[in-house]
Amino acid sequence: MAGRIKLLLVCLFVLSPVKAELSDSKQALIQELFPSATVIEDALPDFPVYPVYQLQELLGYAYESMDHSRLQGFAGKPISMLIGLDTRGRFTGVRVLNHHEPVFLHGLGEEPLFDFVEQYEGRSLREQIIVNTSNSDRSGRTSQGNVVHFDGVSKATVSVLIINDTVLSSALKVARKKLNGFAQSAPTRAKPDFYEPLSWQQLIDRGYIIRSQVTAEAIEARLGRPLRDYPIAIEPAEGELFAELFLGYINAPMVGRNLLGDEGYRKLMQTIGEQAQVLAVMSRGAYPHVSETFVPGSTPNRIGLTQNNLSVEMRDLNLLESTTEFRAAGAPSFDARHLFRVGGNAGFNPGASAEFKLNVELALNHLVVDRADLSMPVRFDDSLFEAVEIAPDPSDSRQPVWIGLWKERWWQISLLVLGLTVLTVFFARQRSLSRHPELVHRFRWGFLFFTLFFIGFYAQGQLSVVNIYTLFLAIWDGFSLNVFLLDPVIFILWIYTFLTLFVWGRGLFCGWLCPFGALQEMAAWLGEKLKFPQVKIPEQWHRRLILLKYPILLGLVGTAFYSLTLAEQLAEVEPFKTSITLLFVRHWPFVAYAVGLLVIGMFIHKFYCRYLCPLGAGLAVLGRLRLFSWLDRVDLCGTPCQHCKNACGINAIRKDGRIDYDECIQCLECVVILNDKEQCVDKRLENKKQLKASRILATDAG
Template sequence: MAGRIVLLLACLFVMPQVQAELSDSKRALIQELFPSATVIEDKLPDFPVYPVYQLQELLGYAYETIDHSRLQGFAGKPISMLIGLDTKGRFTGIKVLNHHEPVFLHGLGEEPLFEFVDQYEGHSLQEQIIVSTSNSSRSGRTSDGNVVHFDGVSKATVSVLIINDTVLSSALKVARQKLEGFAQSAPTRAKPDFYQPMSWQQLVDRGYIGHWQIGSESIEAELGRPLSDYPMNIEPAEGEPFTELFFAYINSPMVGRNLLGDDGYQRLMERLDDGAQVLAVMSRGAFPHVSREFVPGSSPDRVGLSQNNLAVEMRDLNLLDQNLEFRAAGMPSFEAGNLFRVGGNAGFNPGAEANLKLNVELARNHLMVDRTSLDIPVRFNEELFEAVEVAPNPEDTRQPVWIGLWKERWWQISLLVIGLTVLTVFFARQKALSRNPKLVHRFRWGFLFFTLFFIGFYAQGQLSVVNIYTLFLAIWDGFSLNVFLLDPIIFILWVYTFITLFIWGRGLFCGWLCPFGALQEMAAWLGEKLKFRQIKVPEHWHRRLILLKYPILLALVGTAFYSLTVAEKMAEVEPFKTSITLFFVRSWPFVLYAVGLLVIGMFIHKFYCRYLCPLGAGLAALGRLRLFSWLDRVELCGNPCQHCKNECGINAIRKDGRIDYDECIQCLECVVILEDDTRCVDKRLETKKRSRQANILATDAG
């Protein structure tokens, strides 16, 4: 007995050491991040990093992002990376350890992912890293001063933005904890009640607005040549500075109310998110703080902000106009003025010292450019601020990733909302509108083109069964709405689909909003035009085959809880990624499968939708909770009339005339027939009856 107790105690002491030991495979990866390393220590018990040395000299730290950031990826699971950070805050490299991003695993392949993270090597936390989310003319490693532009990955915008946020937020934690010069200052905030009316000059004299300038002689000394050597006409007039800058912390009522007026300050504060901080920058002279090519709403190209050796994000709010402008008494005129949102991952402490960097680039000719960077100290009068008791967590105060994505895609969101509004009105008035068959058919085909080309190919709004098990996994692991807000188009479509399931059932999405469904519809139309023989699946076989999609759904969802990797592979039963996301640019087995389904659909109408689609199965199950049955039936439907059943391409009408809402895609063809006096048997008999009665009455009257 005593021996067992000793053994148990020994295990308790030994296990933590075993768990902290560095595996050979991970040691090899860290060695790649620090090639000159001679000593790689085990993970520290008090802070999860691996110290790396060359003999006795500390080279930096390696760490796993999963220990410092739990930001979920597009698949609902964090992206795990091993990152090297040297003692000066520079990335020595990044290794992807584990991820579940579908577009990289089974779409584009992992090579674009590895190429993206390779861009961080050699760059520093002192630089502001901006990931391009669209096709840009910038190279992936170009830099404007301390602003560095990385190429994103087409079709994987959300994933690379999550990776960037994970890399920067985790690196900031490590730098602030372990690297010299990166520690946070005591936090401050603007005094909310500190205000009195002041003129422009009073604000400047008291240090409430910062001021800095440089003259021609000084800038010529920095550049090493006279300004007359540059054919840009940048020589200032006599007595004027080369550049004169003013900067102010707008969140302070003393500054904001005096600069913008009470109404303007109030409107600005109402438009900002909680925790948003705004820095105003104004300049005059031959070289303003933004160039003529500056794009409103983007990061400035000539000026950057840093604090505690960390780059502080600056992004133009693009809010200055006739309704919001600088209007302080006695304020001079400026060549340029902007309101910049500041903070980002690094945050911003307004009462602490910071540094503006003015990047001067002057071209002597098309080939030769002279550059210099000028440091501008930023320190406002301490009367504006008060101490904050607890330092805010940067992850809690910075703007969530999804907010920037929604702002960037505002016009896509607007167009989608307009399209969904039009569709809703059309469906709400379907009975009245169905009296005009041409209108219904034209609207349907027009909307299918909108769904395929805008929602699908352009906006990448193809819903998938992956979204379903991602939701279940998120609920299982601790639900966070932020994961689903990362893609605004997908989020809006899911919310709309979920709501309309209880009104119209599955069919509104499957028949109108599914891009691959629209592509199948077009393939079926082409098959008819080419006079392919249309195969009618026998009723008894059809009733059995439509059940196939339900076990496929259950297998996918169940497997996701066992192994997300296996579930992602099984999700390839959906051809959506191949056809809609990747435009059929993929390895041949996937393309063959997707094209094969479309070819089959030219003979059997919407074959995949009817028999294989797990997403359709999930929607059909929820659609049974619908509140209404919109598609009317009359006494003759199915007994004996089979006209609607024969015209229903998806075979969602039973022989007895009942509509199977689990299969119906709400194409409205049966509604059009029912409202057409020349096609509906009931209407035709009713017309004949009225005509016969009218003839009898006319005869009697004669």
């Protein structure tokens, strides 16, 4: 009897149905993705997708992105989406189910997010989708050949790039598993020891470099008109081809070493790493493979590469200098030549067949543009490659999202690092430089303008308490540095702030690198110029009020573990998003709150920083680990001299003269006073003693 009961329990708990039932709300969303659907099945037991039918005909599959890709968003949590994919690999639509991206939830609103994902409808996995992040205008998606450009969302670059990567990587997994024509061929790699010196012609004859020729007659047949009809000089000269293209797989030593030489090949492989794959494209003729306006390091518009019905990403490495000569004997001169990193989400199998596409666009006038797309087969000689036993996951070899972001923002990173270097040198030499009050004041105000307008308004480098509990949640859920590398400016500022906490405490960030802090400084200066009464909080109340920010910090961090959504809402105690990120373009309650804090700051110096800022509280706690006390004090400080205390706008000096480093913003005003012979009482008494001594000596001499 006992054995039968155990068997019954096993049947109930172990052999229970594995197919998840489809909820009514999810079924309604899938119906939106497939309007003609008549049957929507539950998720398959072996692969989490929902088959969708019109009567007996399979229309495609719907699936949740988190079942196939768990790339973390900017808030440290994945963005959950419902995605529709038809049987030909085209997106029928994307619906956002859940997300924690702060800029959409409590900033821009969710409408820009929904507008962004709408761009996927009707696009194909065979196209290379690129998110434009260089401009903030939403002028609509554009297509050029096999490359499709999506408009990004201003102020939310990181979030939309993560969404794009999630949509494409998850769709590829579904397509390769369930759709015909998308299966990967047997994986190959270049033979590492296969090499012999060959001439240029030998490389072509053996199929190690592929040559494709496009005649003027072939293009005219595609365009439907002679090339001489176009206003640009595009017609080839007598005996010249319209385009002659050459392709070589540089990773193969037979190709790479013959073209670049042993040393050049070795340096390139060290630079790009083991996982990167490089395709050399060279061309000559009337129509080279890149236009005159091609930007080095970007994706070409005139050419494309497809394999297994998928678009293969091509991005210029910008590593082939114009002075570099190919070493292969007999190599001709070219009108254009580039090294492209290939792969992306789709990956690239060098030993399998692929298609190279040349996209020809010729303007007849400012209104009419004729287009012709030519496809050329690509199949390198099999002797270059060897089989790989285990197929690599393309997600392991493709370039992480953050690398592209760092490359794109290189000049912002350079300017930020330069500014931080100057600030570090200034602080390291503060004792000597503080002897020049005018220099210190001018430098401080100049740097505050740099912080507000470049770091804050332009580069969006406002640190937030959200970053703190994102870090805690990342540690709790499984730490990944990639999440924090997505925003290079924020990452660099956090690293710099963390390191300087051990040297100067919290004041270096709060007094010099916080954009909203800089805005408060300017509001306080304006209040003084307008002769607003400056309110001094009584000492006993000040000491109590400065403790308010610590329970605010604890409450936010604790709430994040309970509900990230609630924590993000409560984080609006910080006015940073309203003032710095969104430039006060927001619903009026948020604007009224941020402006109200600035107005209060015109009467009470840096009111928000002193009493409410949870970020300042977190930095103050860590700042107690500082190794040095840079701000000098003398015996007369506090007993009886109160000059520094009275001049300290943030009231970080106690009556006994001690510096409260938990509150100090390192404005260096007290250091300037201490080194000023006219302001410091100690210096004035010392001067009087020296003057009296000199008079006595003069009297004795007389």
